[in-house]
Amino acid sequence: MATSMHKLSARNSKNRLWLVLLIGCMLASLDTVKAQERTVRETVAAAAAASTPGEQREIILTLKAKPSPEAVKWLEKWKEGGIFLQKGEGDLVTPVLLTGDADRDGGYATLRVSDNSPLLGSDGKAIRINPKEVEFADTDSGLRRAMKEVSDLAALANPDTVKRIRAIQDSAIGQKQEKLPSLLLLKSIEKDPGALHALDEAIAIIQLRSPVVAERIGACTKLGEMSSIPASDTIKTILTEAVAAKDTATIIAAKKALIAIDAHISRINAVGTAFRGLSLGSVLLVVAIGLAITFGLMGIINMAHGELIAVGAYTTYVIQNIFATGLKLSPLGFSISIPGMGLSGSGLAMYFAVAIPASFIIAALVGVLLERSVIQFLYKRPLESLLATWGISLVLQQILKFIFGSNNVQVTSPAWLSGNWTVNDIVFGWNRVFVISFAVLIIVITWLVLNKTSLGLLIRAVMQNRNMAACMGIRTERVNTMTFAFGCGLAGLAGAFLSQIGNVGPQMGQLYIVDSFMTVVVGGVGNIMGTVISALGIGVADQTLQQYLGNPVIGKILVLGAIILFLQWRPAGLFVTRSRSLD
Amino acid sequence: MSNQPITSRVQLPSLILSAVFLVILMPLLNSFGLISDFTLGNWGKYLCYGILAISIDLLWGYTGLLCLGQALFFTLGGYMMGMHLMRVIGGAGVPTFLSMVGRTEWPSFFGPFSSFPFAIAMVILVPGLIAAIFGYLAFRSRIKGVYFSILTQALTYGAALLFFRNELLMGGNNGFTDFRTLLGFSLREMSTKRGLYIATAVLLVAVVAACKWLTNSRFGLIQRAIRDSENRVLFSGYATANFKLFIFVISAIIASLAGALFVPQVGIINPSEMETGKSLEAVVWVALGGRGTIVGPIAGAISVNVLKSWASSGATADFWPLMLGGAFVLVVLFMPKGIMGIPEQLQGLLKGIGRKKENTKDLSPSPILSDESDLLSSGSTPTGES
Numbered sequence: 001m002a003t004s005m006h007k008l009s010a011r012n013s014k015n016r017l018w019l020v021l022l023i024g025c026m027l028a029s030l031d032t033v034k035a036q037e038r039t040v041r042e043t044v045a046a047a048a049a050a051s052t053p054g055e056q057r058e059i060i061l062t063l064k065a066k067p068s069p070e071a072v073k074w075l076e077k078w079k080e081g082g083i084f085l086q087k088g089e090g091d092l093v094t095p096v097l098l099t100g101d102a103d104r105d106g107g108y109a110t111l112r113v114s115d116n117s118p119l120l121g122s123d124g125k126a127i128r129i130n131p132k133e134v135e136f137a138d139t140d141s142g143l144r145r146a147m148k149e150v151s152d153l154a155a156l157a158n159p160d161t162v163k164r165i166r167a168i169q170d171s172a173i174g175q176k177q178e179k180l181p182s183l184l185l186l187k188s189i190e191k192d193p194g195a196l197h198a199l200d201e202a203i204a205i206i207q208l209r210s211p212v213v214a215e216r217i218g219a220c221t222k223l224g225e226m227s228s229i230p231a232s233d234t235i236k237t238i239l240t241e242a243v244a245a246k247d248t249a250t251i252i253a254a255k256k257a258l259i260a261i262d263a264h265i266s267r268i269n270a271v272g273t274a275f276r277g278l279s280l281g282s283v284l285l286v287v288a289i290g291l292a293i294t295f296g297l298m299g300i301i302n303m304a305h306g307e308l309i310a311v312g313a314y315t316t317y318v319i320q321n322i323f324a325t326g327l328k329l330s331p332l333g334f335s336i337s338i339p340g341m342g343l344s345g346s347g348l349a350m351y352f353a354v355a356i357p358a359s360f361i362i363a364a365l366v367g368v369l370l371e372r373s374v375i376q377f378l379y380k381r382p383l384e385s386l387l388a389t390w391g392i393s394l395v396l397q398q399i400l401k402f403i404f405g406s407n408n409v410q411v412t413s414p415a416w417l418s419g420n421w422t423v424n425d426i427v428f429g430w431n432r433v434f435v436i437s438f439a440v441l442i443i444v445i446t447w448l449v450l451n452k453t454s455l456g457l458l459i460r461a462v463m464q465n466r467n468m469a470a471c472m473g474i475r476t477e478r479v480n481t482m483t484f485a486f487g488c489g490l491a492g493l494a495g496a497f498l499s500q501i502g503n504v505g506p507q508m509g510q511l512y513i514v515d516s517f518m519t520v521v522v523g524g525v526g527n528i529m530g531t532v533i534s535a536l537g538i539g540v541a542d543q544t545l546q547q548y549l550g551n552p553v554i555g556k557i558l559v560l561g562a563i564i565l566f567l568q569w570r571p572a573g574l575f576v577t578r579s580r581s582l583d
Numbered sequence: 584m585s586n587q588p589i590t591s592r593v594q595l596p597s598l599i600l601s602a603v604f605l606v607i608l609m610p611l612l613n614s615f616g617l618i619s620d621f622t623l624g625n626w627g628k629y630l631c632y633g634i635l636a637i638s639i640d641l642l643w644g645y646t647g648l649l650c651l652g653q654a655l656f657f658t659l660g661g662y663m664m665g666m667h668l669m670r671v672i673g674g675a676g677v678p679t680f681l682s683m684v685g686r687t688e689w690p691s692f693f694g695p696f697s698s699f700p701f702a703i704a705m706v707i708l709v710p711g712l713i714a715a716i717f718g719y720l721a722f723r724s725r726i727k728g729v730y731f732s733i734l735t736q737a738l739t740y741g742a743a744l745l746f747f748r749n750e751l752l753m754g755g756n757n758g759f760t761d762f763r764t765l766l767g768f769s770l771r772e773m774s775t776k777r778g779l780y781i782a783t784a785v786l787l788v789a790v791v792a793a794c795k796w797l798t799n800s801r802f803g804l805i806q807r808a809i810r811d812s813e814n815r816v817l818f819s820g821y822a823t824a825n826f827k828l829f830i831f832v833i834s835a836i837i838a839s840l841a842g843a844l845f846v847p848q849v850g851i852i853n854p855s856e857m858e859t860g861k862s863l864e865a866v867v868w869v870a871l872g873g874r875g876t877i878v879g880p881i882a883g884a885i886s887v888n889v890l891k892s893w894a895s896s897g898a899t900a901d902f903w904p905l906m907l908g909g910a911f912v913l914v915v916l917f918m919p920k921g922i923m924g925i926p927e928q929l930q931g932l933l934k935g936i937g938r939k940k941e942n943t944k945d946l947s948p949s950p951i952l953s954d955e956s957d958l959l960s961s962g963s964t965p966t967g968e969s
Contacts, residue, residue, distance in 0.1 A: 394908030
C-alpha cells in the first residue's frame with residue numbers, strides 16, 4: 001500500500017511537470033522550452049543509440065514531458081524502420097536517416113537524426129550507406145508501448161480542439177484505469193467546453209470499470225445524465241454483471257442510465273430523420289420550382305425540364321474548367337478548346353459564385369429558344385406540349401452527349417461541403433445545410449420576382465387570364481417567353497446545385513423528372529407555396545419511411561402510392577386555384 | 584369529327600387485303616424462303632408493338648385519356664408469360680434468378696404458372712385488375728387530362744422500381760430469359776416462331792376488328808363525346824367515369840396480350856421495358872400514325888420500328904434519338920393527325936390556298952391547325968382558365 005502510494009505520488013509529480021510543460025506548450029512558448037532541454041531530435045537520437053531496450057524506454061518516456069506532434073512523427077519513423085544505426089569506433093552508434101537516390105552500390109546520402117547534418121567519415125567526406133549493410137533501429141513491444149504512451153499524450157495535448165476531443169474520446173476505449181490521472185489533470189486545465197464535456201464523458205466511462213463500487217454507480221448516473229451513447233455497451237455489461245451479483249444499487253443506476261441513453265438515441269434519430277427529410281425536400285423543391293413555373297403557372301408539361309437541369313449542371317462544369325486548366329471538347333469530330341485561367345485553391349473555389357448566374361442565364365436562353373421555336377404554338381394543347389417537349393428532351397440529351405460525351409463528368413465540390421457540424425450528438429452534414437439554404441435562397445428569389453417586380457405582376461396577370469391581359473395591352477407573347485425562360489433558368493440553377501451533390505451526366509435529368517411532376521401536382525398547380533409544402537412533405541415522408549423500413553426503394557414506392565391516394569382526397573393538390581370556369 | 588365515313592369505302596377492302604397479307608402471305612413467303620427468318624421475327628415484334636399502339640389509341644385517340652402507363656401493362660403481360668415459360672423449362676433445381684437470392688425452391692406464387700391456361704388467365708386478370716383499381720380511384724375523383732398522364736407515369740415508375748428489386752423474386756434487373764419451350768414446342772424451332780408470328784397477326788386482326796366494331800357502336804360515340812367535352816356528356820346523364828374505366832381496363836388487357844406474345848418471340852423480359860420512356864415512345868407511334876384512327880397507330884408503330892432497327896445500329900446509332908425526338912416535335916407541330924391525316928391536310932391546304940385571297944387575316948399559326956382546333960384541344964382545359 002505504502003509503495004503504491006509512493007508510486008502514485010511519484011507519478012503525480014511527474015505529471016505535474018508534464019502539466020506545467022503542457023500549459024507552456026499551449027501558450028505556444030515552445031521555443032523557450034526547447035532552449036532549456038534536449039530537442040526532440042536529440043532525444044530520439046539518444047534513445048535510438050542507447051544500448052539496452054530498458055534504457056531506450058527510459059529516454060523515450062522523457063518525451064512525455066513534452067508531447068509534441070514532432071515527437072510523434074519521429075517515433076513513427078522509428079517504428080517503420082526508417083532510422084539506421086551507423087556503427088562508429090568502439091560502442092559509438094550514430095542514428096541516421098537515409099535520403100536522396102541510391103548510387104551504383106545502393107548507397108544513400110545520410111543525415112544525422114540528432115541535428116540533420118550529414119554524417120562525415122574520418123576523411124571529412126560524407127558517408128554513404130547501403131541500407132542492406134547496416135542495422136536499423138528496432139523496436140520491441142515494451143518500447144512500442146512507451147512510444148504509444150507518448151503519442152497518446154501528444155494527441156491529448158493537440159492544440160487543434162477537434163483532434164484533441166477525438167483523442168480524449170479514444171482514450172476512454174478499453175477503460176484503462178491508468179489513463180485516469182492524466183485525463184483528470186487535463187480536465188483541470190482544459191478551457192474548451194466541448195473538450196471538457198468529452199473529458200467528463202471519458203473519465204466517467206473509465207470509472208465504469210473502477211474497482212470502487214460507489215465510483216461505478218456515480219459514473220453510471222453521470223453518463224445517464226449526459227446521455228452518453230458510447231457508454232451504452234459498457235453499461236449494459238455492467239448491468240448483466242450486477243444482475244449476476246445481485247447488486248441492487250448498481251442495477252438501478254445502470255437501468256436508469258440506459259433508459260436515458262435510449263431516449264436520447266431515439267430523439268437523435270427523430271431529429272436526424274427530420275433533418276434528412278428536410279434536405280431531401282429541399283432538393284425536390286429546388287428541382288421542382290422551375291417546373292412549378294412552366295407547368296404550374298403556364299400549363300406547359302415540360303418533359304425537357306430534366307434536360308434543362310442538365311444544361312445548368314454542364315454550365316457549372318464548363319465554368320469550373322474555365323477557372324481551372326481549360327477544357328477540350330470534340331463534338332462530332334470538331335475540336336473546340338476553351339482556355340482556362342489556371343486558378344487553384346481559393347480562386348478556383350470562387351467558380352461556383354460565377355456558375356450560379358451563368359447556369360441560370362444559359363438555361364434561360366435555351367428556354368427562350370424552345371419557347372419561340374416550339375412551345376408558343378402549344379399553349380392551348382397541354383397534352384401535346386408533353387409530347388413535343390419529350391421529343392425536345394431526347395434531342396437535348398443527345399446534343400449533350402455529342403458535346404460532353406456520354407459518361408458522367410467530374411464537378412468538384414468545395415471541401416467544406418464534406419464536413420459536418422455536430423450538436424448534442426446530432427450530425428448536421430454541411431452538404432445538407434447547403435442544400436437547405438440554397439432552397440431557401442431560390443424560394444426567396446422566386447417569391448420576390450413573382451410578387452415584387454413588375455415582371456412578376458405581368459406574369460401573374462397573363463397566367464390568370466391570358467385574353468384579358470392581352471386586352472389590357474400587355475404583350476402576352478413576350479411575357480410568355482419571359483416566364484418560360486424564368487422557369488428554365490430556375491431549372492438551370494437546380495442543375496448548378498445538383499452538380500455539387502450528385503453526378504453530372506447527359507441523363508441526369510431523367511432521375512428527377514417524375515419526382516418534380518409529382519411535387520408540383522401534389523402542391524396544387526399554379527401555386528408556388530403549395531410546391532414548397534409538398535416538396536418538404538414528400539421529403540420528410542420519404543425519409544421517415546426509409547428510417548422505419550430500412551429500404552429506400554420500398555419507401556419510395558410507398559410514397560408514390562401515398563401520393564396517388566392523396567390525390568383521391570384532394571384531386572387538385574394541396575392548394576386549389578379556384579375558378580368558376582368549366583371546360 | 585371522325586373521318587370514318589369518308590374513308591371507309593376504301594378502307595374495308597384494303598384492311599382485308601393487309602390482313603390476308605400479314606396473316607397468311609408473310610408466313611407462306613417465309614416458309615418458301617422468300618422472307619428471311621430474321622425479318623419475320625422482326626415483324627412479329629412490330630405487330631406486337633402495333634397492338635400496344637392500338638391500346639394507347641383507344642384511350643388517347645378515342646377517349647382523350649393520354650395514358651403513360653401502357654408499357655406497364657405490356658410488361659406485366661410479358662412477365663406473366665415469362666413466369667409460365669420459366670416454369671416449364673424443367674430440369675433440376677431452380678433457375679439462377681432464384682438461386683442468386685438464396686432460394687432453393689420455387690416461391691409459392693409461381694406454382695400454378697406451370698399451367699398454360701392459368702398463365703393466360705393471369706395475363707388478362709392481373710393488368711385488368713390493376714387497371715380497374717387504379718382507374719376506379721383516378722376516374723372517381725375526376726382526375727383527367729394532364730394529371731391522369733402524370734399519375735399513370737408515376738404508377739409505371741413505381742412499378743419499375745419494384746421490379747428492379749431482387750426481393751420481388753421476379754429476376755431483378757435481369758428479368759427472365761433463356762426460355763426453352765412453349766406448349767411443348769421448342770422456341771428455337773423456326774416453325775414455332777412462325778406459329779407465334781401467326782398468332783400475333785391473328786390477334787392484331789382480331790383487335791382491329793373488335794376496335795372497329797366498338798368505336799362504331801353507340802359506346803364509341805359516347806367515348807368520342809367524352810373526349811370532346813366530358814362535362815356535356817356528364818350533364819346529359821352519362822356516368823362518364825364508368826365508360827372511362829371500362830375502356831381503360833380493356834386497353835390494359837389488349838396491351839398485356841401484346842406483351843404476352845412479345846416475350847416468347849424476343850426471348851427476354853426485364854423491367855427496362857416499363858421505364859417511362861417506353862410508354863412515351865409508344866405514344867410517338869400513335870401520334871405519328873394518326874390518333875383517332877385504327878390503322879394509323881399500327882402504321883406508326885411499324886414504320887417507326889422499321890426505321891429504328893435500320894437507324895439505331897452502326898454509324899447512325901447516335902443520331903437515332905435526334906431523329907426520333909425531332910420527328911416527334913415536327914409531327915406535333917405540323918401533323919396533328921399523323922400519317923393518316925396527310926391526305927386530308929393536303930386537301931385542306933389546297934382549299935386554304937383558294938380561300939386565302941378572301942381571308943388573309945387568319946391569326947393562327949397555320950390553316951391546318953385552325954381547322955382542327957376543336958379536336959386538338961380535346962381532353963384538356965384551356966390554359967387560361969385552369
